[in-house]
Amino acid sequence: MKRIHLTQELAYNGLTVEKAIANRRSQRGFTGETMPLVELSHLLYYSSGITDKRHGLRAAPSAGATYPIEVYAIVNNIEGLAKGTYHYLVSSHELELLREGDFGNEMSRAALQERMFKQANVIVALSAVFQRTQQRYRERAQRYICFEAGHIAQNTYLIATSLGLGACAIGAFYDNEFNRLLGLDGRNESVLYIMAVGKI
Numbered sequence: 001m002k003r004i005h006l007t008q009e010l011a012y013n014g015l016t017v018e019k020a021i022a023n024r025r026s027q028r029g030f031t032g033e034t035m036p037l038v039e040l041s042h043l044l045y046y047s048s049g050i051t052d053k054r055h056g057l058r059a060a061p062s063a064g065a066t067y068p069i070e071v072y073a074i075v076n077n078i079e080g081l082a083k084g085t086y087h088y089l090v091s092s093h094e095l096e097l098l099r100e101g102d103f104g105n106e107m108s109r110a111a112l113q114e115r116m117f118k119q120a121n122v123i124v125a126l127s128a129v130f131q132r133t134q135q136r137y138r139e140r141a142q143r144y145i146c147f148e149a150g151h152i153a154q155n156t157y158l159i160a161t162s163l164g165l166g167a168c169a170i171g172a173f174y175d176n177e178f179n180r181l182l183g184l185d186g187r188n189e190s191v192l193y194i195m196a197v198g199k200i
C-alpha cells in the first residue's frame with residue numbers, strides 16, 4: 001500500500017501553550033484554502049506521535065503505555081495528497097493510503113454535519129483497539145481508552161490553534177457508518193471520536 005513519509009520540520013514557532021489554550025475555540029467553518037502537508041504532519045506528530053524515540057513514548061499519555069488509540073486522516077484538501085482515507089503509522093511517522101476517493105458525502109451522511117465535513121481540509125478520526133488496554137486493565141480499560149482519545153483530541157485542538165488552523169470535536173456520528181468508511185469491524189476496533197481540522 002502507498003505510504004507517504006511525513007516530516008516535522010516546520011519553520012514556524014507556534015503559540016505558547018497559554019496562548020493556544022486561551023485562543024482555542026471550536027471552528028465549524030473553513031475557507032477551502034489548501035493546507036500544506038507539513039501542517040498535517042505537525043498536527044499528527046504533536047497530537048499522537050512518538051516524542052521519546054528511546055522508549056517509544058508519545059505526545060499523549062497512555063495507561064501503562066498500552067496505546068489503544070489509532071489515528072486516521074480522511075483527506076479532503078491537503079497539498080500533494082490524493083483525497084482519501086489514510087492510517088497514521090505512528091512508529092514511522094508516515095501516512096498509509098487505505099482508500100482513494102472523495103468521502104465528503106459519505107461522511108456527511110455518517111454524521112449529519114454536511115458543511116463541516118465538506119469544507120474541512122482533513123477529518124481526523126480516533127479509533128480504539130480495545131484489547132490492547134483491556135488485557136492489562138480489564139474493566140477499567142473502557143474509561144482509560146476514552147480518556148486517551150480525549151488527550152489526543154485536546155492536543156489536536158491546541159496544535160491546530162497554534163498553527164492558525166481551526167478544529168472542531170465531533171461526537172455526533174453514526175459509529176457503524178464511520179467504521180465502514182475506515183474498514184473497521186466495530187468490535188475489536190471502533191471509531192470513538194472525530195475532529196474536523198482546516199484553514200480558517
Ligand SMILES: Cc1cc2nc3c(=O)[nH]c(=O)nc-3n(C[C@H](O)[C@H](O)[C@H](O)COP(=O)(O)O)c2cc1C
Nearest residue numbers: 024025026027028113116168169170171172173193
Ligand atoms: C465530547 C464532545 C463532543 C462534541 N461533539 C460535537 C459535535 O458533534 N458537533 C459540533 O459541532 N461540536 C461538537 N463539540 C464541540 C462543542 O460544541 C464545543 O466544545 C462547545 O460548544 C464549547 O465551545 P469551544 O470548544 O469553542 O470552547 C463537541 C465537544 C466535545 C468535548
